[in-house]
Amino acid sequence: MGKPTGFIDYQRKTRPERDPKTRINDWDDYTLRLEETELKEQGARCMDCGIPTCHTGTMLNGMTSGCPVHHLIPEWNDLVYQGQWQEALKREHKMNNFPEFTGLACPAPCEGACVLGINEPAVAIRSIELEIVEKGFKEGWVKPEPPESRTDKKVAVVGSGPAGLACAAQLNKAGHNVTVFERNDRIGGLLTYGIPEMKLPYAVVERRVNLLKEEGITFVTNTEVGKDYPVSKLQNEFDSIILCGGATKHRDLEVEGRELKGIHYAMDFLHANTKSLLDSNLEDGKYLSAKDKNVVVIGGGDTGTDCLATSVRHKCKSLTQFDIYEKKGDVRPDNNPWPQWPIIHRVEYGQKEAAAVFGKDPRAYAVMTKKFVGDENGHVKEIHTIDVETTTDEHGRRTRNEIPGTEKVWPAELVLLAIGFNGPEQGLIQTLQVETDERTNVKAEYGKYQTNIEGVFAAGDMRRGQSLIVWAINEGREAARECDKYLMGETSLP
Incomplete structure (x- = not known):
């Protein structure tokens, strides 16, 4: 720990994001990079914890707490603060083969278990993680290391x-x-x-x-x-x-009208888009286009968010995301203490982009799909829903009860099922x-x-x-x- 007062002197700062109205016109990384001085300050926020919990991955209350690969987080945070980037890279690769993947796509359960996060914003672990390995590639420190000898296996x-x-x-x-x-x-x-x-x-x-x-x-x-x-x-x-x-194996939504055209699994939508993008910059047309369509994404997780961001770039007509759960609060509830993963309201990149285009967060909470209705050509044209209230008994079992009088009809020419596997x-x-x-x-x-x-x-x-x-x-x-x-x-x- 190079700076004992780092967590007092510096505020949390993560990788900045490009302007949503600009980035929806391309497929480039939606984030920017922190400057080296900023990264050193973020590394300095890592405290000399008596028992650091960021790097010890475990399951608490059914969710991941801490880092499952046991990343040596306090060590490379301090090395970044000291400016010893090459040593930080060695420590990073010691427990994680691909810190660039987790630095970009992991939800960072390490930050949810950060000791500083008990009463202050957590250390920006994921931003530091990514910049260490990116600097390693830029400086030529990441090189192939074939084994010195081979077995016959x-x-x-x-x-x-x-x-x-x-x-x-x-x-x-x-x-x-x-x-x-x-x-x-x-x-x-x-x-x-x-x-x-x-x-x-x-x-x-x-x-x-x-x-x-x-x-x-x-x-x-x-x-x-x-x-x-x-x-x-x-x-x-x-x-x-x-x-x-x-x-x-996709989880399906077995409701009336599921067989209609225009209803797709989210992964089929994302897969086809990326393949066409990489093959031809979408010029081959071999993808499911959301252009000029009323799009409804069913599912409130990360995959649903990715569908939002992709649909916005296709220039969809409207965009709605159904979440079966009620909107969460901005702080941890009493039954979700540290170091559990914080169950709080989050606004991810896809929601920010949808809001920038359509003027509001696209999510509709505590909504259950009752049926799909199609047109004369067998293509989906609308979704019928009802609001639900979720209760939990003393054994943790959830029950969803429909709320009479909350029925609603939503226009939809493209429906994406993002409800897991x-x-x-x-x-x-x-x-x-x-x-x-x-x-x-x-x-x-x-x-x-x-x-x-x-x-x-x-x-x-x-x-x-x-x-x-x-x-x-x-x-x-x-x-x-x-x-x-x-x-x-x-x-x-x-």
Whole structure:
């Protein structure tokens, strides 16, 4: 701790954002960068906590508290304050293979558990995290580091999202011959096709993937294991298999009129937009356009926010986001104490952009969809809703009660379902005869990652269900450790 009074002397400052009315005209990163002097001041706000909780990821009240990859946050905060950027980068990479991904796309549970955050604005951990690694790339400090020697073991990683990439990176460090299989045309999984360009540019993903290639990892795209690549061949050619395919089975909304045209899963909307953008700058027309349409996004989470931001850039006619929950307060409720993740009202980049265009926050709270109504061509034209009141009993069970007289009809030519996922797709799982749990996730104990099939491991959302990018990195790293131990009888991986 270089400055004992840093948290008193300096106010929290995060990466500034570009003007919403300007940034909606392009697909560039919507944030700007802090100056080096500002970053040093933000690093100085990190206190000499007796028991820092920012870097110890755990689950509290069903939500993540602290950093699951156990980032050495107090250490690199102080190093930034001291101007020792290269050392800060080393400490950052020690626990996280991809701080640029988490620096851009993680919701920062570390900040929710920051000790300073008990009664002051938390340390701007995520902004500092990103700038350390970006400075590392700019200065040429981030270089490929292939292993000094190779084993004779071959490992297949199925899926190239954050879990798969972290797993592959660690196994490669151990000297194994790693091949990553991806069914899409680009590496990255939901990092590439689930998070829009303005939030996580593909160039950032590609930059890291190219490093991993230089370090010796083989990537195979446009190849779905179980369809394009037989499972029997995979089992015969590789000494071990790690399943990192994510939780991509969509949760549906089973109400009247669901079959109408114009109703799509949010991920299909985001995937098609990013692919068309990267392939042709949207000139090929191979995406679901929101232009001149009344758009309704059903779901109040990050994916819904990404749909808002994408629709605004398409120049939609109107934009509404349904949230089944009531509007939250600006401060923690009494039953949500630190260091739990703070359940408070937030205005994210997509809502800011919608407000800049349409004059108000696009969200409608405590709204339940009752039915979709279509036109004579079978295309959705409106949504019928009713307001609901949610109550919670002493066991934590929620009940939603409709409020009579609150029925409403909303115009909608494009409806995007952003209500989450119901676990992993089952085709490969069933072919491998891997056991699943009651939620259809691959059954493998946390910390062990071994499935019921010899030599087959599972990590990330495919094992734990829909979760955060930082949990995926955590599980990918740990699964690599267990796989290395299985292959070699011992391991030096963390």
